[in-house]
Amino acid sequence: MEKKELAQLLALDDFSPVYEKADAVRRENVGDEVHIRAIIEFSNICGRKCRYCGLNSTNKSVIRYRMSPEEILDTARQAIDAGYRTIVLQSGEDPCFHKESLGQVVKEIKKAGAAVTLSCGELTFEELEYLRDCGADRYLLKHETADPELYKQLHPCGTLEERVTCLENIYRLGYETGSGFMIGLPGQTLETIADDLLLLQKLHCAMAGIGPFIPHPDTPLGKEKEGSPELTKRAVALARLLLPKANLPVTTSLGVINQKEKENAFACGANVIMKKVTPDPYKEAYEIYPAKLEKTDIKKDRKLLEEQIRGLGRIPL
Template sequence: MRYLIDKLSIKNDLSQEELEVLLTNLTEEDRDYLIDKAYEVRKQYYGNTVFFRGLIEISNICKCDCFYCGIRASNKKASRYRLSKEEILECCYRGYSLGYRTFVFQGGEDSYFSDELLESIIKTLKGKYSDIAITLSLGERGEESFKRLYEAGADRYLLRHETVNEKLYKELHPNMSLDNRKKCLEYLKEIGYQVGSGFLIGLPGLKLTDYAKDLIFLKKLKPHMVGIGPFIPHEDTPLKNENGGTAYDTITLLAIIRLLLPDVLLPATTALGTIDPKGREKGFKAGANVIMPNLSPMECRKKYALYNGKVFLGKESAEEKLKIENSILEAGFQPVLTRGDNVRWKRK
């Protein structure tokens, strides 16, 4: 398999068939070699830096009913909340004082957050701080909505495609369409956002070879950011009894993505840290270079439960930033709290 790893690291490209062969035939030695190559490319583009993003989970109210998600509309056991404009701003002010220069607004598809309200929040923050980046992760919105929020000052938009397996996408996302998801990503790129996509690892029915199609999709999309993470079952969803994804597969795919898209911003996610206490540190050594500590009010963090066992206290807390930084330093990396833009992005 090393010839394929070498080809990937030199050309940053493999065919779908080659990716399938690579994914299904890696030995432990090959995988170590893959991770070493990914680490080399990571250093070439971003050195040993790990960019911090302050995550604010603005609402766990969602109109969607995705089968794997703990905040799905049909989950009557979820304790719902949404943050006010003042609460969101306070989270950002506190985060700025801690040194954060990127804020990520993440939430369910909650119609309360109109274009007007989001514009007001973004403009207030950008008017107060000239050195920050704002990332939105609020699901599917219309092209005009995306434009308005970009013009208000939003810099990035995260919208994972989850899987390009159309049959599985349809089964897991009632009344949603993979085609519309892809159109949203196209709109976001055309408008000028730094665009993030990605997929879930270990969804029921997926095989290793399915990820080759996801990787080819990402290669064609050329996103600025890629977020992947393991599927972790939630007890109040239809998939509660299914097996979850593994840290092993997640880290392997992080390494492949780093070689396929060498300049991409690549988080080591909370989900990875949830299933493996050292998962995020392993992720950094496999090519990841972003971490998103939580700035949400403490009483809301447990309520934003997309899956069981989410890390929401202790080292995940932004208030314990020093501990987070120390764990990154101990792993051999340098925590950085600048905007941390993708190296090829400039605002239009």
């Protein structure tokens, strides 16, 4: 599919035939399993100034934290004991980032029997290589928008070219490469979204997170409208057609807007869901966008999610 066709599909009055096709492609290529990933948000310290993100360095109302390696590993072991097979280590772009300390955490999690996905922003080739050698399996770095001008407006401290170069390095190093974008950004068009989808394909993404924009009141975009869940699901479905074998999550942001939309997303191509296992009160302080969060109970939360997935006729893993 090309840009024009993708934009036309996104605008359809009746998208149900595309949903059915995406669901069939998902079933044929990745089966009925839903992979449940555990996310540990180990630091909300960030040197970036992204205009939509509640963790940006200009937001002085954030209570900053950085979990110790021991805290991260204790949480990861609890998640593995609860049945999680993948641990996602996520953070802001911490100016005091040390690849050695994170690398040791990665090694220990691998010893405990889980795969490791990292999502720590733009790192150098050397840092990415070191963490890969420590055992990291996947790296998630959302490009957010494929429009260079819109990217520049949203990211005063970076360029789309730099982001894409980092993603290309991730792929060259042999990581399962993940990217993604938001639906509903101010200035975004259907053509922009089509470019986003094509960039996922160009980057050889093995996973892609597509979620609606949710404004944070303490950011420059705090008064903008939130993104459309319907358009988000359409983008997920088209991503499945472009990337038949990719892991496509139902993003947390989609569930924040509407729990029903989260369930529906599994019928349009998604096969992954991420669950926060970040300890309280760190979880509340990792506020990229506002969300009502329940207290963390790793085993209980996992069992409940498994029941919900089975109720949709899918198989939790």
